[in-house]
Amino acid sequence: MSGPNPSIVATIVRKDLKAFARDRFYFWISVAGLVVYVVVFWVLPDTVNESITVGATGAGIETMLEKAAGEGSEGLNLVAFDSRENLETAVANGKGDVALGLAFPDDFFESVMAGRPVIVSIVATAAVPPELRTAMTSFVREAAFAISGDPLPVSLQEQILGVDRVGDQVSLREKMRPLLAFLVLLLEMMSLAGIIASEIQSRTVVAVITTPARIFDFLTAKIVFGTLLAFSQVVLLLVAIRSLSGEPLLVLTTMLLGSLMVTAFALIAGSFGRDFITVLFWSMLFMIPMMIPAFGLLFPGSASVWIKAIPTYGLVEILTGTTSYGDGWAEAVPNLALLGGWTVIAYVAGLGILRKKVRSL
Amino acid sequence: MPVIEVRDLSFSYGDVVAVDGVSFDVADGEILGLLGPNGAGKSTTIKMLTGQLRPDSGSISVLGMSMPEQTQDIQARIGVCFEEKNLYENMSARENLAFFARLFGIKKMDFDPFLRRVGLIDRADDRVSTYSKGMRQRLMITRALINSPDVLFLDEPTDGLDPVSSQAVRKVIEAEAARGASVILTTHDMHEADQLSDRVAFLNEGRIEALDTSENLKLEHGRRSVKIRSRSGDHVDEIVIDLDGSQVGDEISRAVSVEGLMTIHTEEATLEDIFIKLTGRSLEA
Numbered sequence: 001m002s003g004p005n006p007s008i009v010a011t012i013v014r015k016d017l018k019a020f021a022r023d024r025f026y027f028w029i030s031v032a033g034l035v036v037y038v039v040v041f042w043v044l045p046d047t048v049n050e051s052i053t054v055g056a057t058g059a060g061i062e063t064m065l066e067k068a069a070g071e072g073s074e075g076l077n078l079v080a081f082d083s084r085e086n087l088e089t090a091v092a093n094g095k096g097d098v099a100l101g102l103a104f105p106d107d108f109f110e111s112v113m114a115g116r117p118v119i120v121s122i123v124a125t126a127a128v129p130p131e132l133r134t135a136m137t138s139f140v141r142e143a144a145f146a147i148s149g150d151p152l153p154v155s156l157q158e159q160i161l162g163v164d165r166v167g168d169q170v171s172l173r174e175k176m177r178p179l180l181a182f183l184v185l186l187l188e189m190m191s192l193a194g195i196i197a198s199e200i201q202s203r204t205v206v207a208v209i210t211t212p213a214r215i216f217d218f219l220t221a222k223i224v225f226g227t228l229l230a231f232s233q234v235v236l237l238l239v240a241i242r243s244l245s246g247e248p249l250l251v252l253t254t255m256l257l258g259s260l261m262v263t264a265f266a267l268i269a270g271s272f273g274r275d276f277i278t279v280l281f282w283s284m285l286f287m288i289p290m291m292i293p294a295f296g297l298l299f300p301g302s303a304s305v306w307i308k309a310i311p312t313y314g315l316v317e318i319l320t321g322t323t324s325y326g327d328g329w330a331e332a333v334p335n336l337a338l339l340g341g342w343t344v345i346a347y348v349a350g351l352g353i354l355r356k357k358v359r360s361l
Numbered sequence: 362m363p364v365i366e367v368r369d370l371s372f373s374y375g376d377v378v379a380v381d382g383v384s385f386d387v388a389d390g391e392i393l394g395l396l397g398p399n400g401a402g403k404s405t406t407i408k409m410l411t412g413q414l415r416p417d418s419g420s421i422s423v424l425g426m427s428m429p430e431q432t433q434d435i436q437a438r439i440g441v442c443f444e445e446k447n448l449y450e451n452m453s454a455r456e457n458l459a460f461f462a463r464l465f466g467i468k469k470m471d472f473d474p475f476l477r478r479v480g481l482i483d484r485a486d487d488r489v490s491t492y493s494k495g496m497r498q499r500l501m502i503t504r505a506l507i508n509s510p511d512v513l514f515l516d517e518p519t520d521g522l523d524p525v526s527s528q529a530v531r532k533v534i535e536a537e538a539a540r541g542a543s544v545i546l547t548t549h550d551m552h553e554a555d556q557l558s559d560r561v562a563f564l565n566e567g568r569i570e571a572l573d574t575s576e577n578l579k580l581e582h583g584r585r586s587v588k589i590r591s592r593s594g595d596h597v598d599e600i601v602i603d604l605d606g607s608q609v610g611d612e613i614s615r616a617v618s619v620e621g622l623m624t625i626h627t628e629e630a631t632l633e634d635i636f637i638k639l640t641g642r643s644l645e646a
Contacts, residue, residue: 011463015449022451203447207504210411211464212437361413 004220008213012221013228016195020229025276026191033187034233037180038240044173053097054136055090055123057081058104076139084123091123100124102136174324177243178316179294181255184237186290188230189262189269190283196222196270196354197279206361215358219267219351226263231256247322250332254318254339261311261343265290267350271357293317311342362425364389364512364543365410370419371567372405379405381567382419387512392534392544394558396551396632398642402567403547404444407516410545411441424511437465440510440542444517446497450490454481454500457489458507465508475503479529495526502533513537515546519553531557551632561632565640575632582638583630587613592621601628 021027054076062080079098081087087101101123105111111118120140199205209215234255238244244251265286273279293307293316307313314335321327321335363386370383380402387393395403408414410421412432421428423435449457458472476482479499489497498518505513515534519527534557538544548554554561555575562572571578585604590597598619602612604627617625630638637643 007466008464011460015452015460018456019449019451202450203443203445204449206413207441207443207447207461208464210413210436210439210441211461211508212433212466213464214433 004217005213008217009221009224012208012213012218013225016221016225019195019198020191020225023191023194026194030187030191030233034184034237034240037183037237041173041176041180041241044176046173052099053077053079054139055079055081055087055098055101056104057084057087057101058108059106060109061104088123091125100136102140174320177241177323178319179291180241181234181237181243181319182258182291182294182312182315184234185230185255185258185262186283186287188226188233188259189266189286190279191229192222192226192263192266193269193273193279193283194276195225196267197273197275200271200357200361201274203361205358209358215355218358219354222267222270222354223260223263223347226266227256227259230259230262234259243319243323246326247328247332250329251319251322254315254322254332254336257336257339257343258312258315261315261339261346264343264346264350267354268346271350271354311339311346314339314342363387364391364424365545366420366422367406367410368420370406370409370421371417372409372414373417378567380409380416383564383567383569384419385562385569385572387543387545389543390538390541391559392538392546392557394554394561395545395547395564396549396554396561396636397547397564398549401564403549403564404516405567406564407441407514407545407547411439411514412436437508438510439512439514440505440508442501442505442513442515442518444520444547446494446501448489448497448500448504451488453486453488454492454503455485457500458504461504462507467507470507472503472507475506479503479533495522498522498526499529502530506533506537510542513542513544513546515544517548518546519548519550527553551636555632563636563639565636565642570639571635578632578635579630582635584634585630586628588624588626588628589613589616590623590625591616591619592623593619597623 056078057080081090081101084103087098087103090098091101103121103123105118105120108118108120122136199208205218208218235244235252238251238255266283269279269282269286272282289310290312293310293313296307296316314337317335318327318332318339321331365385365387367386368384370380371378372380383402383406385393395406397403405414409416409428410423412428412435415429424438426435428435449460452460454476455472458475459470462468462470462472472485473482476485479502481496481499481503484492484496489500492500502515502518505515513534518534519530522530531553534544534546538559546554546557558575560572560574561578563570571582573581587602587604589600589602591600592598600616602609602616606612633643
């Protein structure tokens with residue numbers, strides 16, 4: 001089988017560009033989306049608030065807090081409560097921004113001095129990330145050490161998964177960078193899916209493939225158009241939010257792969273879409289799981305290992321690593337390979353489904 | 362040598378046989394009408410002849426080239442007008458034509474003569490979404506002609522059109538045949554098939570039940586008669602005399618000699634009558 005006919009592909013791409021520009025909804029939502037995302041990025045805070053308010057209760061706790069305040073409690077704003085009930089109420093209601101509480105036993109000092117094991121209760125709501133609870137355990141250990149000069153007779157084990165970014169906290173603005181880039185890609189995925197669904201429903205594709213144009217030319221044109229659309233939009237966004245300064249070639253390569261991947265998803269969504277609502281439905285079906293890695297950045301500690309299996313994980317990791325932590329090609333290669341692999345899989349599925357759909361018309 | 366040669370063509374949608382061993386030829390400049398009710402296999406036959414569907418069995422030759430091996434070469438020399446109005450709605454008539462012309466490798470073309478011919482020149486730059494059904498159909502026909510095709514496939518070209526649009530479409534079809542293009546048109550409109558077609562094929566349940574000129578079909582399968590109506594008092598009498606009977610002259614003489622003679626009509630079988638006679642089904646089924 002010979003390759004695509006460049007003249008025919010270019011003709012279909014030009015027609016699609018015209019159709020896109022004339023579709024008021026998709027055109028303006030693309031423009032508005034780009035502008036809003038850029039504004040959101042620059043409006044978000046660029047600073048990191050690393051302090052956390054922790055409540056505590058127990059006999060003589062004020063003395064311990066004073067000691068601890070000077071040793072090993074950077075970022076902690078410690079507030080004493082006169083009873084455990086009050087502490088629990090404050091934690092449950094979030095009163096005074098108390099994120100969690102520590103309830104020390106009344107014989108805490110005596111036990112620590114005597115080297116006896118003690119139990120300190122951590123009072124927290126289910127929303128508190130496990131990492132914060134672990135941090136509190138460490139804090140108590142530090143406090144006991146400050147009091148007795150010896151470590152608590154409790155041994156704690158910590159396992160750090162992935163790269164330990166302790167001390168490398170990034171601002172909300174930085175965390176939003178991959179999510180915004182991904183939202184732009186997904187928006188363009190919807191635009192292409194809408195155009196494909198329209199071609200199928202109106203059966204204009206049948207008129208096209210009964211000329212010298214083949215299905216192969218039609219599919220190639222859709223891939224070129226979708227990738228051009230998504231890539232150009234995301235590059236505009238990255239320029240506007242200054243994300244091309246570190247490793248521009250790496251970021252552009254990643255975004256090109258990302259654009260190719262969302263185009264493949266658009267082939268699938270467009271094949272199944274019948275109208276705007278069904279296109280939206282099928283697009284959302286892909287969009288929501290694909291956004292999880294980007295959301296995982298916003299809520300550290302909420303991500304599980306299985307997130308690495310989501311096709312967009314590599315894209316988010318590369319963009320975050322490059323723009324926030326100065327990663328280069330060496331660090332990005334495994335994620336690039338992952339992203340490339342998923343893109344190939346997405347195309348096998350997308351092209352197969354759309355081809356079958358067109359043949360069935 | 363026929364422009365189109367179809368032999369033992371068959372196609373099934375799953376267990377449903379749509380086309381069952383169809384064979385026919387179409388000569389240079391000939392208009393062949395495929396006549397049959399919905400579901401008879403007309404559109405499926407057209408789809409196979411235009412490369413949209415691959416036959417389960419049988420052979421197709423168009424302009425001396427074989428399907429599916431030379432589908433692309435064949436598609437470069439044919440024009441197709443689909444039953445559904447598959448035009449780009451947010452583009453104008455001129456833009457639609459320009460797009461499809463480019464797919465045929467035609468980079469520059471004056472579309473005005475085409476648009477003038479079908480009465481769309483005044484609306485050539487309006488978006489198709491603002492067109493009436495008749496205007497869209499005329500544009501569909503025009504689109505099928507932009508590559509000056511040697512063979513035209515027209516699927517229900519006048520279905521649902523007003524008489525003015527139907528007439529415009531028929532004139533274009535006749536002009537194309539006069540130019541030398543072979544035309545295959547599907548229709549369930551017996552008048553259209555009768556008016557336009559050099560030959561008519563009756564399709565029923567995927568098979569060709571009869572294939573000949575309208576005249577021959579009527580002669581072979583039809584019944585010729587004369588209907589004479591006369592007034593008698595307050596009511597109207599009607600006599601139908603079979604022209605193939607043995608005493609035709611005497612019967613007509615007697616009938617026209619009565620007082621109060623109103624009308625005399627010769628009657629011949631319609632294609633629909635013949636279709637019903639051959640298949641037991643109506644064309645509107």
